[in-house]
Amino acid sequence: MPDPKPAETKIVTAAILVIGDEILSGRTQDKNMAWLAGRLNDIGVQLREARVVPDIEAEIVAAVNALRAKFDYVFTTGGIGPTHDDITADSIAAAFGVGIDHHPEAMALLTRHYETSGIEFNNARKRMARIPDGASLVNNPVSKAPGFRIENVYVMAGVPTIMQAMFEEIAPELVGGPKVLSRTIGAGLPEGRVAEKLGALQETYPDVSMGSYPYFRQGEVGTNLVLRSIDKTALDAAYDDLAAYLKEEGASVVETT
Numbered sequence: 001m002p003d004p005k006p007a008e009t010k011i012v013t014a015a016i017l018v019i020g021d022e023i024l025s026g027r028t029q030d031k032n033m034a035w036l037a038g039r040l041n042d043i044g045v046q047l048r049e050a051r052v053v054p055d056i057e058a059e060i061v062a063a064v065n066a067l068r069a070k071f072d073y074v075f076t077t078g079g080i081g082p083t084h085d086d087i088t089a090d091s092i093a094a095a096f097g098v099g100i101d102h103h104p105e106a107m108a109l110l111t112r113h114y115e116t117s118g119i120e121f122n123n124a125r126k127r128m129a130r131i132p133d134g135a136s137l138v139n140n141p142v143s144k145a146p147g148f149r150i151e152n153v154y155v156m157a158g159v160p161t162i163m164q165a166m167f168e169e170i171a172p173e174l175v176g177g178p179k180v181l182s183r184t185i186g187a188g189l190p191e192g193r194v195a196e197k198l199g200a201l202q203e204t205y206p207d208v209s210m211g212s213y214p215y216f217r218q219g220e221v222g223t224n225l226v227l228r229s230i231d232k233t234a235l236d237a238a239y240d241d242l243a244a245y246l247k248e249e250g251a252s253v254v255e256t257t
Contacts, residue, residue: 011230012177014040014073015049017063019088020158023052023078031160032077039167044176045073055079060091068095068153073174075167078158080147082124088155089148093132096150103131106146113144139169178230183239188222188252190214197245198225205238207231222252 016036022028030052037047048071053059060079067074079088093100106129114121128145131137138147138154142165147156149170156166187194191214202210208229215222225242229235246253 010177012045012073012175013048013071014045014075015051015067015071016047017060017067017074017076018050018052018158019055019060019076019078020052021055021085024054030077032158032163035160035164036075036077036167039171041180043171043174044179045174046177046180055085055087057087057091057094060088061095064092064095064153068151072152074153076153076155077163080128080145080155080157082127082145086127089130089132092135092148092150092153092155095153096132096134098133098150100130100132102126102129103135103137103146103148105137106131109144109146138166141165141169180228180230181232181235182226182228183235184227184256185225185239185243185246186215186222186254186256187225187246188220189246189249190221191223193249194223194225194246197242201238201242204241205229205234207234208238210238 016033018030018033020028023030033050040047049067051063051067053063064074064076076088076092079086090100107126110125110129111121114125131146131148132150135148135150138149138156140146140157140162142162143157145157147154147166149155154170156163191212194212198210198212202208208227208231211226213224213226215224227235227238227242229238243253243255
């Protein structure tokens with residue numbers, strides 16, 4: 001579990017585990033990873049790793065156990081629906097070495113939901129109330145079928161609108177650290193022209209992450225240079241040094257915060 005130290009003193013990290021054959025086959029494009037990365041940074045949680053695994057219990061178990069030991073938080077998406085291939089709940093139970101059964105609270109809320117909707121609460125739908133022993137429920141304000149939390153692992157739906165709503169339910173309980181700040185410079189120079197200077201600046205400012213991303217538009221070859229850090233002073237100093245260098249080189253520069 002995350003260390004409850006003051007936010008300023010601890011870097012808080014997370015991993016995302018995307019579960020589903022449909023992602024790996026290319027039939028479904030994952031839209032959750034980028035959204036979660038942004039929201040986690042809002043809270044002061046740094047996304048450090050993302051994995052995609054198939055609907056195979058051994059693969060899910062191995063990934064969950066590796067990630068939960070390495071990071072403060074793990075967020076999984078996908079595989080908690082009513083069909084036979086929705087095996088995430090069983091796999092999480094196996095990863096923690098606990099049993100799994102129909103959760104009384106989950107059964108009650110789903111019973112009310114399907115009675116109100118006039119839809120049969122059949123055995124397939126009851127699968128969505130199966131929760132690992134010792135887990136607490138994660139509210140699902142969209143389709144009612146809950147996710148769950150066990151220790152530092154949060155299990156959510158794969159459908160983006162549902163996952164986002166579920167995340168907002170748990171966001172207030174997440175303990176974050178300092179937020180990562182970002183500044184970008186668009187320079188009308190090819191990446192090879194700025195690589196040496198960027199490398200030198202990285203040595204000067206080790207606490208600032210620096211990346212270069214070439215672009216080609218309207219006949220112009222250029223590079224977007226992205227600087228990221230939790231230290232605003234170092235970030236601004238690195239940014240100013242880089243901007244000054246680019247202007248000395250005669251590059252067309254677009255400065256963006």
